[in-house]
Amino acid sequence: NFNQWEPVGEIVVNQAGYYGIPRALAWSRAQESLARLELWDRRKDQAISLSGGMKRRLMIARALVHQPKLLILDEPTAGVDIEIRRSMWEFLSEINRRGTTIILTTHYLEEAESLCRNIAIINQGQIASNSSMKQLLNQLHNEAFVLNVKQDLSGLEELAEYRWQQLDDYTLEVEVTREQSINGLFQALAERGIEVASMRNKQNRLEQLFIGMVDASRRAVRK
Numbered sequence: 001n002f003n004q005w006e007p008v009g010e011i012v013v014n015q016a017g018y019y020g021i022p023r024a025l026a027w028s029r030a031q032e033s034l035a036r037l038e039l040w041d042r043r044k045d046q047a048i049s050l051s052g053g054m055k056r057r058l059m060i061a062r063a064l065v066h067q068p069k070l071l072i073l074d075e076p077t078a079g080v081d082i083e084i085r086r087s088m089w090e091f092l093s094e095i096n097r098r099g100t101t102i103i104l105t106t107h108y109l110e111e112a113e114s115l116c117r118n119i120a121i122i123n124q125g126q127i128a129s130n131s132s133m134k135q136l137l138n139q140l141h142n143e144a145f146v147l148n149v150k151q152d153l154s155g156l157e158e159l160a161e162y163r164w165q166q167l168d169d170y171t172l173e174v175e176v177t178r179e180q181s182i183n184g185l186f187q188a189l190a191e192r193g194i195e196v197a198s199m200r201n202k203q204n205r206l207e208q209l210f211i212g213m214v215d216a217s218r219r220a221v222r223k
Helices: 008-017 023-036 052-064 082-097 109-115 133-137 182-191 205-222
Strands: 070-074 101-105 118-123 126-132 142-149 163-168 171-177 196-201
Touching: 008 023, 008 052, 023 052, 052 070, 052 082, 082 101, 082 109, 101 109, 109 205, 118 133, 118 205, 126 133, 126 205, 133 205, 142 182, 171 182, 182 196
Parallel strands: 070 101
Antiparallel strands: 118 126, 142 171, 142 196, 163 171
């Protein structure tokens, strides 16, 4: 917690004083963190005037002022709009590359997949999985993709190698197994005169795994 009646900039700088950081250096670090967290323009405002999401960002700036080796964040982007959330992801990734270990709790599975190298998934208070992100994602047996194409799909009669369905004249949903490849899918479509304009995952990969784990747990309980 912090004094709600203090100005935002002073909250960060005063925290630095506990670590013996000179005031000029503290202001320099505060400016960097607050600017990256979209709060520098509010540095003279009292903290009580900030929204909930802004206060979370202020707590991150305050925690970073002494350049810790370990940073623990509890849902740092809750209540933050998507544009600022992504800029925060970039900032946290940069801090991590500089050498700070970050332990992050989040309900945004896209955030976990984007930021984390190692991940623990908790289901009903129990750790359901604890491994590297790479090992965890390797458990996926298939992925579903939504493809927007440049040609009318009304003439597409078969794509035998893949499970697929046509969503509209220019949109296709395709399931790709671990044994298959995206390049193979593109080639199969190209052979049928279809060029892909864009592609996205139908569902976040980590979300897909999490739902599978939860469903398996529920089935085990029923037994």
